[in-house]
Amino acid sequence: xxxxxxxxxxxxxxxxxxxxxxxxxxxxxxxxxxxxxxxxxxxxxxxxxxxxxxxxxxxxxxxxxxxxxxxxxxxxxxxxxxxxxxxxxxxxxxxxxxxxxxxxxxxxxxxxxxxxxxxxxxxxxxxxxxxxxxxxxxxxxxxxxxxxxxxxxxxxxxxxxxxxxxxxxxxxxxxxxxxxxxxxxxxxxxxxxxxxxxxxxxxxxxxxxxxxxxxxxxxxxxxxxxxxxxxxxxxxxxxxxxxxxxxxxxxxxxxxxxxxxxxxxxxxxxxxxxxxxxxxxxxxxxxxxxxxxxxxxxxxxxxxxxxxxxxxxxxxxxxxxxxxxxxxxxxxxxxxxxxxxxxxxxxxxxxxxxxxxxxxxxxxxxxxxxxxxxxxxxxxxxxxxxxxxxxxxxxxxxxxxxxxxxxxxxxxxxxxxxxxxxxxxxxxxxxxxxxxxxxxxxxxxxxxxxxxxxxxxxxxxxxxxxxxxxxxxxxxxxxxxxxxxxxxxxxxxxxxxxxxxxxxxxxxxxxxxxxxxxx
Amino acid sequence: xxxxxxxxxxxxxxxxxxxxxxxxxxxxxxxxxxxxxxxxxxxxxxxxxxxxxxxxxxxxxxxxxxxxxxxxxxxxxxxxxxxxxxxxxxxxxxxxxxxxxxxxxxxxxxxxxxxxxxxxxxxxxxxxxxxxxxxxxxxxxxxxxxxxxxxxxxxxxxxxxxxxxxxxxxxxxxxxxxxxxxxxxxxxxxxxxxxxxxxxxxxxxxxxxxxxxxxxxxxxxxxxxxxxxxxxxxxxxxxxxxxxxxxxxxxxxxxxxxxxxxxxxxxxxxxxxxxxxxxxxxxxxxxxxxxxxxxxxxxxxxxxxxxxxxxxxxxxxxxxxxxxxxxxxxxxxxxxxxxxxxxxxxxxxxxxxxxxxxxxxxxxxxxxxxxxxxxxxxxxxxxxxxxxxxxxxxxxxxxxxxxxxxxxxxxxxxxxxxxxxxxxxxxxxxxxxxxxxxxxxxxxxxxx
Numbered sequence: 001x002x003x004x005x006x007x008x009x010x011x012x013x014x015x016x017x018x019x020x021x022x023x024x025x026x027x028x029x030x031x032x033x034x035x036x037x038x039x040x041x042x043x044x045x046x047x048x049x050x051x052x053x054x055x056x057x058x059x060x061x062x063x064x065x066x067x068x069x070x071x072x073x074x075x076x077x078x079x080x081x082x083x084x085x086x087x088x089x090x091x092x093x094x095x096x097x098x099x100x101x102x103x104x105x106x107x108x109x110x111x112x113x114x115x116x117x118x119x120x121x122x123x124x125x126x127x128x129x130x131x132x133x134x135x136x137x138x139x140x141x142x143x144x145x146x147x148x149x150x151x152x153x154x155x156x157x158x159x160x161x162x163x164x165x166x167x168x169x170x171x172x173x174x175x176x177x178x179x180x181x182x183x184x185x186x187x188x189x190x191x192x193x194x195x196x197x198x199x200x201x202x203x204x205x206x207x208x209x210x211x212x213x214x215x216x217x218x219x220x221x222x223x224x225x226x227x228x229x230x231x232x233x234x235x236x237x238x239x240x241x242x243x244x245x246x247x248x249x250x251x252x253x254x255x256x257x258x259x260x261x262x263x264x265x266x267x268x269x270x271x272x273x274x275x276x277x278x279x280x281x282x283x284x285x286x287x288x289x290x291x292x293x294x295x296x297x298x299x300x301x302x303x304x305x306x307x308x309x310x311x312x313x314x315x316x317x318x319x320x321x322x323x324x325x326x327x328x329x330x331x332x333x334x335x336x337x338x339x340x341x342x343x344x345x346x347x348x349x350x351x352x353x354x355x356x357x358x359x360x361x362x363x364x365x366x367x368x369x370x371x372x373x374x375x376x377x378x379x380x381x382x383x384x385x386x387x388x389x390x391x392x393x394x395x396x397x398x399x400x401x402x403x404x405x406x407x408x409x410x411x412x413x414x415x416x417x418x419x420x421x422x423x424x425x426x427x428x429x430x431x432x433x434x435x436x437x438x439x440x441x442x443x444x445x446x447x448x449x450x451x452x453x454x455x456x457x458x459x460x461x462x463x464x465x466x467x468x469x470x471x472x473x474x475x476x477x478x479x480x481x482x483x484x485x486x487x488x489x490x491x492x493x494x495x496x497x498x499x500x501x502x503x504x505x506x507x508x509x510x511x512x513x514x515x516x517x518x519x
Numbered sequence: 520x521x522x523x524x525x526x527x528x529x530x531x532x533x534x535x536x537x538x539x540x541x542x543x544x545x546x547x548x549x550x551x552x553x554x555x556x557x558x559x560x561x562x563x564x565x566x567x568x569x570x571x572x573x574x575x576x577x578x579x580x581x582x583x584x585x586x587x588x589x590x591x592x593x594x595x596x597x598x599x600x601x602x603x604x605x606x607x608x609x610x611x612x613x614x615x616x617x618x619x620x621x622x623x624x625x626x627x628x629x630x631x632x633x634x635x636x637x638x639x640x641x642x643x644x645x646x647x648x649x650x651x652x653x654x655x656x657x658x659x660x661x662x663x664x665x666x667x668x669x670x671x672x673x674x675x676x677x678x679x680x681x682x683x684x685x686x687x688x689x690x691x692x693x694x695x696x697x698x699x700x701x702x703x704x705x706x707x708x709x710x711x712x713x714x715x716x717x718x719x720x721x722x723x724x725x726x727x728x729x730x731x732x733x734x735x736x737x738x739x740x741x742x743x744x745x746x747x748x749x750x751x752x753x754x755x756x757x758x759x760x761x762x763x764x765x766x767x768x769x770x771x772x773x774x775x776x777x778x779x780x781x782x783x784x785x786x787x788x789x790x791x792x793x794x795x796x797x798x799x800x801x802x803x804x805x806x807x808x809x810x811x812x813x814x815x816x817x818x819x820x821x822x823x824x825x826x827x828x829x830x831x832x833x834x835x836x837x838x839x840x841x842x843x844x845x846x847x848x849x850x851x852x853x854x855x856x857x858x859x860x861x862x863x864x865x866x867x868x869x870x871x872x873x874x875x876x877x878x879x880x881x882x883x884x885x886x887x888x889x890x891x892x893x894x895x896x897x898x899x900x901x902x903x904x905x906x907x908x909x910x911x912x913x914x915x916x917x918x919x920x921x922x923x924x925x926x927x928x929x930x931x932x933x934x935x936x937x938x939x940x941x942x943x944x945x946x947x948x949x950x951x952x953x954x955x956x957x958x959x960x961x962x963x964x965x966x967x
Contacts, residue, residue: 058904098831101822106890108897125904127897154834157859161789161837169786169961172681273785276677308625310602311614320610323670326678339678342623361678393618400621400640403570407638407905483716484666514786 048220050416051236052228052409060125060410061135062226063142064347064417067217067252069197070117070190076209078197082152082159083213084113084120090151092140097151103137111138114347116334117191119421120217121347125410128230135239143245145214152207160202163194163518172278172361172461173339175270179459179517180280183268184261184354190254191352194518195336219249224420228413256351259284261455265504267472268458271465272514276325277367281374281458282356285332285450289349290422295434296446297332303394304381305330305357308342311397313390314357317377321490322482324370326360343405346414349421355451364462368471368478371458372500376493382451385444395435402428465511473506475499545899545930546923548909551745555753557761558733560921562913563748564740566906572641572741573910576651577917579736580729581631582705583847584766589714591700592672592707593725595628596715599668600722601635602626606657608650616650619643623907628705631847632918638907641742645751652755655730662719669715676706683788684855687959691793694780695851695955699771731762736917741906768848771797777954783962789837790861790960794871795853797953801845801919803928808845810936810944811852813891815841817941818878819854825874829856835863845919851955852948861960868956879945882938892933899930 069080088111091097104110107130114121122142126134167175178194185191196202223246225239261283287293306312307329310320314328333353335344339360357378362370386394406412406427415427424430462468471478479498486494550564581594604610617624620643626635639647660668679685689704696702706712737756739748774797799807819825819841829836838857844850854871858864902912916925 056904058901098822098827105816105820105822106893106897108894108901125901127900130897150831150834154831157834158837161859165788169784169788170682170684173678275680276674278678278681310610310624311618316611319671319674321667323667323674325674326671342625361674361681363673363677393615397618397621401623402621403640404621404623404638407568407571407907409904482667483670484663486663 048224049236049240050224050226050413050420052413052416053231054229054409056229056409057128058125058409059128059131059227059229059231060413061123061138062228062347062410062413062417063122063138064224064226065120065218066118066222066224068115068117068120069193069195070254070256071217071252072193072197073213075201076205076213077193077201078159079205079209079213080120080217081115081196082155082202082205083210083217084115084122085155085159086147086151086210087141087145087214088113088122089155091146091148093144093146094140095137096146096148100137100141103133107134109134111141114345115195116348117195117350119347119349121414121417123410123414125229131231131235139242142218143242147207147211147214149207152210156202156205159196160199163196163199163202167194167196168272168514168517171339172272172274172276173358174337175272175514175517176278176280176459176461177336177338177356177358179268179270179461179512180282180356180457181354182518183266183457183459184282184284185259189259190256191259191350196518199519215247216249217252219247220244221249221251224417226413226417228409258286258352261457263454264508265456265458265502267460267469267504267509269465269469269509269511270459270461270514270517271511272461272463274361274461274463275364276361277364277370277460277462277468278361279359279367279371279374279458279460280356281359281371281456282354283452283455283457285353285355287332287446287450288351288353288422289333289418289424293446293450294332295431296438296442297450299391299394299398299435299438299443300381300386300447300451301330301332301355302398303386303390304378306397307331307335307338307344313381314374314377318359318370318373322373322480322486324366324373325362328360328374329358331356331358343411346411346418349418364464366480367460367462367468368476369480369498371460371472372478372502373497375453375456375502376497376500378451379453382447382453385447386440388440391440391443395438399432399435402431461514469509469511472502472504473509475501544927545896546913546926547900547903550923552922553745553749553752555732555757557757557759558731559752559756559759560736561749561752562736562738562917562923563743563745564738564909564913564923565743565745566741566909568906569742570640571638571906572644572739572743573905573907574637574639574644574647574651575738575740575910575914575917576635576655577736577738577914578633578635578729579631579734579918579921580633581629582703582707583630583700583768584729585703585707586700586766586768589711590718590721591703591711592705592715593722594633594729595705595707596669596672596722597725597730598626598628598633598635599672600660600665600726601654601658603660603664603668605654605659607653613650613654616646620647622647629918630701630705632914634914634918636907636910636914644739644743644748648751648755652759655735655756656759658726658730665719665722666716669712672715673712676709676712679706683782683784683791683959686782686784687791687793687957690780690782690959691795691851691853691955691957694778694957695774695795695797696771698769699848700768701771701846701848701850728762728764728766731764732756732759733761736921738910738913738917740910740913771849774953777951777956779955780957782957782959784959785962787961788959790858790864790958791855792858792864792868792871792956792958793853793855794868794875795851795955796875796949798843798850798852798948800847800849803920803925803932806932806936806940807944807948809929809932810940811843811948812895813888813933813936814878814883814941814945815843815852816894817883817887817891818874823874825870829867829870835859836867845915847919864958864960875945875949879942879949882942885938888936888938888941895933896930899926
């Protein structure tokens with residue numbers, strides 16, 4: 001069966017759309033015939049404008065460049081982030097940053113950058129009253145940057161302080177998650193350093209490095225323009241014409257070998273003065289949103305540990321039944337800043353992802369027990385798979401939840417850009433259609449196929465690193481006590497967990513003082 | 520350049536016109552308010568965003584409502600306990616219903632309110648209201664379940680405690696307030712959190728006082744009709760019994776001299792300084808709060824002279840910001856700075872103090888004031904980008920006045936403020952005797 005990109009209900013949308021935007025539909029109907037094909041999905045990688053017109057009084061921009069920290073040259077780790085910061089938080093050639101801030105002030109607008117491994121996105125929303133003024137500012141910022149020394153000095157210091165102080169000294173959870181990534185991706189891999197860079201490389205970085213990165217990466221070949229909202233009809237053409245000012249360039253290229261892990265568990269304990277212990281664990285997977293098995297694996301991750309939801313299995317076992325911490329979640333896509341938000345930011349597209357379990361800080365005396373409990377539950381998932389009931393309720397949840405993820409036009413635009421990157425149709429349609437086709441067998445097959453326990457990487461942030469290391473390598477029992485009686489079922493399970501074996505060699509449990517991380 | 524038009528399935532057919540075209544109303548949506556005889560209020564805001572409904576249940580109880588010694592943090596604890604099950608639904612059954620609805624469900628607590636919120640498909644509204652009515656009227660948790668939840672609250676305190684800014688805010692509150700309940704943060708004092716497991720009986724007392732219809736407003740925003748919403752609300756919440764508890768919140772004593780405090784942080788951090796003065800409570804008719812709302816971005820915002828000097832030109836400060844949220848009772852107006860080098864902290868402190876003084880004596884230019892008014896209006900308009908965002912923005916005002924009308928009153932009040940009002944208000948509030956300054960930096964043994 002051949003399906004169009006728009007799906008069945010898409011036809012209705014198209015009609016509605018025609019009423020509202022009569023002229024533009026003519027333009028669109030000339031191209032979408034290329035969109036036929038259900039599983040190869042849309043071949044739109046050679047297009048570079050994504051438009052979501054509507055009647056909102058707000059206009060949202062997402063200007064995406066297919067570059068990021070994976071393209072930091074060796075020894076220049078952090079230049080992608082610093083370049084984006086120079087554009088979004090520095091002056092243009094004609095205006096100082098102070099003047100730009102002044103101009104933005106009465107409109108209450110801002111312009112943000114987000115840098116990940118392969119994507120750098122600049123985003124902002126303005127009220128339509130101010131569209132021309134706002135656009136002229138961000139156009140100058142992106143196309144005619146000032147690259148001033150004083151902006152550079154300020155933003156470089158900020159980048160160094162982020163790594164040195166904010167991550168190392170003020171957010172154990174994000175620290176643990178980022179350390180996990182550095183354990184999985186070796187320094188030689190394009191993903192092998194924090195998006196913000198490394199302290200040493202940043203300290204040596206010059207303004208010329210930033211200029212060079214801009215010249216090489218901010219090209220038409222790397223550009224995708226995203227626009228949503230009630231903008232006037234000819235506006236996208238203006239944008240497209242303006243952005244031809246960028247050099248044509250060639251798509252950014254780099255090698256992305258799969259990060260093969262040596263067999264066995266490896267643990268890194270970051271030693272830091274802190275009240276509690278933050279734990280992250282995971283391993284690389286070969287599935288991304290572009291893969292046909294992604295929807296099935298999404299069901300698994302959601303069932304096991306839907307982000308910030310009390311509905312997931314791990315949360316129920318660790319927090320609800322035992323009160324060990326604030327929450328416990330699982331992911332198959334990068335989700336930075338998870339402690340601050342309920343939904344992931346879009347435009348963090350990657351061609352390689354990891355499976356990750358995030359255990360929020362636990363009281364330090366329960367750290368060893370909780371790590372064992374997480375591994376115990378994870379092993380159980382891999383061994384037993386999901387039940388029919390769990391499969392069906394999670395599928396139903398995700399089918400509807402897809403709409404929640406794209407509740408704002410900015411999120412819709414972000415997801416549309418990501419769908420373009422992964423060559424899939426628009427997100428809620430894709431999810432609804434793919435989820436509907438899945439069976440319990442599909443889901444249990446992907447568990448067996450992709451979730452492997454034989455090369456687990458574990459990052460822990462805690463105070464008594466040597467005590468924990470000693471307990472782990474000697475597999476010392478870690479009995480737990482509670483402040484209230486627990487059902488027999490929990491206590492029986494605790495007996496198993498307190499001695500649950502973590503097979504790790506002595507040399508594979510490292511202690512790292514916090515001030516050495518991201519150095 | 521090849522062009523492609525991708526059409527979202529969820530087409531917005533917003534009836535809302537631009538601010539310029541419509542009235543000067545800041546809250547541009549039509550809404551209905553319905554009061555039940557038991558005191559419960561329903562605010563319905565139909566929007567044209569299709570399929571989804573945002574349900575926000577606002578209880579006018581926060582850490583402000585915790586005047587008893589040793590009993591801080593209970594409003595927030597309740598935000599947790601409300602998820603552990605009720606008479607007709609265990610926590611697990613509740614989760615199953617929400618899961619089937621694809622709901623994004625959570626809650627938060629502030630100084631003044633506790634808010635329970637969900638976003639879900641409109642076809643599930645009836646079921647979810649039934650579920651909510653059950654926990655608001657017939658909450659059920661065992662002593663054991665209670666104790667387990669107190670540990671999750673401790674876990675939340677622990678995760679926050681890794682952040683120096685959370686710590687310094689806690690110390691600012693405890694230093695600036697001596698009698699009023701704003702002296703503790705919403706999390707509560709750590710010793711009270713540690714004692715929570717022993718307070719099962721007290722927790723029920725708290726529930727019976729505040730989880731009452733007269734404290735509660737249901738806000739429904741999205742693909743919803745008022746008549747349906749009202750009928751369902753009556754069906755499920757109509758039998759809820761009104762309470763009669765009115766807390767005695769101690770009035771803060773007059774501060775008669777400047778106060779200071781300091782925190783040594785156990786790991787590397789940039790030095791922090793928070794400088795506060797006592798400010799007024801929220802009001803949509805008294806000019807003081809409105810004048811200071813306008814002053815805050817003018818004096819300390821990103822395009823203020825101070826920000827330009829300290830952050831952009833001299834680059835001695837990495838972050839400079841202000842905080843002056845809407846509160847039921849008089850709240851602190853404070854400025855925070857993350858200083859790059861400890862040796863500059865006294866300089867930065869003096870610069871901030873001078874700015875407070877400057878705005879107490881100089882008149883701001885009319886054009887700048889007009890820009891600021893414009894900024895506040897657009898800031899609010901930019902928030903309204905989904906049904907949930909509208910509900911979420913409303914929750915603040917519902918917690919204060921139980922009606923969206925207060926938003927329009929507030930913005931109308933902004934329009935009346937003159938440069939002289941700002942100077943006069945600053946002059947009255949930014950007085951040395953009402954000042955509290957707290958600082959934090961890496962303790963000596965750790966600092967390199």
